[in-house]
């Protein structure tokens with residue numbers, strides 16, 4: 095099987111879908127001729143032409159607004175917002191429009207669009223290239239929110255997203271583009287070519303939206319997480335020796351509650367872990383779900399580990415980032431509770 | 432043609448005669464049908480106002496004085512074309528065979544409401560009739576129209592889109608997004624600004640409309656722009672036809688500023704006496720589009736006062752009967768089912784919505 099980085103897997107997903115379905119179009123800032131600042135669309139314009147893969151003006155409202163219109167016509171646009179930090183100008187088109195078209199028109203119109211956007215920190219990008227705004231989308235009815243953590247899932251989920259008849263926000267943890275980053279920024283980076291999840295089939299396959307995966311089995315505590323934090327959790331597990339079960343949500347909305355509940359009922363302890371700021375973050379929803387559904391199985395309070403509630407700082411990136419040391423400390427404390 | 436963005440295209444002169452370069456080739460049947468459709472729209476508006484006053488619906492918005500624009504533009508479109516309207520283009524739907532009973536049921540949010548009680552009254556949707564679901568968030572539809580037109584062009588289709596926006600809402604970022612995208616991709620779209628001089632209580636100057644015409648904004652994007660007397664049905668139809676043809680033949684976008692006047696209050700929740708003199712609306716600046724077309728047709732002996740009265744009675748009766756029928760399905764939300772609240776958020780209902788529906792017990 096070919097080895098792919100997450101970038102190659104994402105590109106392959108679009109390539110496969112464009113090959114199979116003439117209604118799929120791809121565009122965004124620097125996406126066409128250049129192939130995207132992270133190269134996710136490299137070569138696609140050459141292969142599919144400027145009619146189907148093109149550059150858009152620097153106007154995120156326009157990128158999503160035109161996509162909503164194209165979807166109303168019958169296309170399946172897969173657009174890129176260059177960084178999740180720049181998705182806010184498109185927020186109204188996503189929240190007030192894309193998310194509600196089906197509902198408000200009683201399915202007279204629908205909005206099968208995919209909005210890809212790199213998220214998360216760890217690249218010294220400062221406050222404008224590091225944010226994780228997923229909870230601003232999980233809070234909205236009518237859209238799905240997906241965040242893969244590896245090349246295999248990224249391709250399968252992106253194909254599912256493009257094929258989905260509802261709008262999907264597809265977050266790409268940019269620190270995972272080239273390898274499974276575990277938060278040890280001072281150690282040599284590994285890349286996907288040495289990782290089993292870098293094995294990615296060439297052709298069409300899907301990973302279902304709305305289905306979590308048990309990334310690593312364990313018995314003593316459940317870590318519910320997604321994106322980059324999956325590997326941070328894995329490192330913390332290894333370094334503390336605590337037998338944690340790591341759940342990679344893959345889709346945040348709709349949430350796979352069953353996988354979480356089954357695990358917490360088994361372990362009796364639960365940590366929710368994400369890179370985004372803590373207050374009103376997606377972890378709050380996760381903690382509430384676990385409390386509502388697993389209360390009598392819990393042996394300790396649910397613990398949230400998340401980014402501090404500050405803007406994403408530049409120089410203090412590694413004090414900010416919830417790395418393996420912090421996760422490990424919290425895990426150890428939980429086991430003593 | 433840049434001066435066409437600053438002057439005013441008009442066909443009818445003070446005596447109701449059709450003059451000038453835009454007067455050529457206008458079909459009499461189209462004009463007669465236009466008059467009838469405008470009469471129908473006004474009859475509808477009046478009836479719906481009554482319905483609101485009777486407490487049978489929560490809300491209504493009239494387009495009094497602006498009827499020529501939507502009706503005349505619609506006459507220039509073909510089946511398959513798509514409008515991205517605002518709440519003041521009921522004339523687009525009322526000029527088609529869309530069942531008026533369904534429109535009223537939407538306003539009543541009753542058991543036959545095509546939108547199942549989910550939308551504020553007047554936010555109609557009909558793909559089949561080229562009418563995109565109305566948002567309520569101002570401006571968003573303008574850029575969507577450009578996207579729809581881009582899709583048509585990508586597919587090598589000849590269908591065109593038209594975007595609609597009010598003078599006040601040209602200030603919204605979506606308006607500028609639409610212009611820059613229309614400029615870059617040159618898709619088959621007609622971008623309509625209905626300049627009725629008012630945005631609730633703010634006059635057009637608060638949207639910058641006193642320093643340049645709205646049509647002039649398009650010139651900086653190299654989009655051909657027309658500024659048209661929107662109360663002159665002949666001018667509306669001629670300009671619409673020109674812009675629609677242009678788009679259909681692949682020459683790209685056209686921007687049209689329709690100069691008109693909002694005679695009625697903004698909505699049933701508005702009291703204009705708080706912000707503009709009564710005499711202003713009573714004077715009908717730019718005239719009554721129905722009267723102007725009627726006088727033109729009578730002058731040409733294609734129409735008469737009797738036929739006018741007949742048509743008014745005919746449409747009043749039609750709308751009255753339709754209203755009665757619609758009311759038999761319930762008024763003001765009665766008949767809308769709480770069950771319908773949870774459907775169609777997604778194509779398939781996710782678990783959390785199923786659970787919430789069970790909690791409500793429906």
Ligand SMILES: Cc1ncc(C[n+]2csc(CCOP(=O)(O)OP(=O)(O)O)c2C)c(N)n1
Pocket residue numbers: 517519567568569570596597598599600601625627629630631693697
């Ligand atoms: C984004 C947004 N802001 C404000 C409003 C409230 N609002 C509804 S209509 C209106 C005035 C719009 O004026 P204009 O665009 O000129 O259209 P008209 O009502 O005159 O047809 C306002 C401010 C809204 N619906 N959406």
Ligand SMILES: [Mg+2]
Pocket residue numbers: 597598599625626627628629630631693
């Ligand atoms: Mg206005």
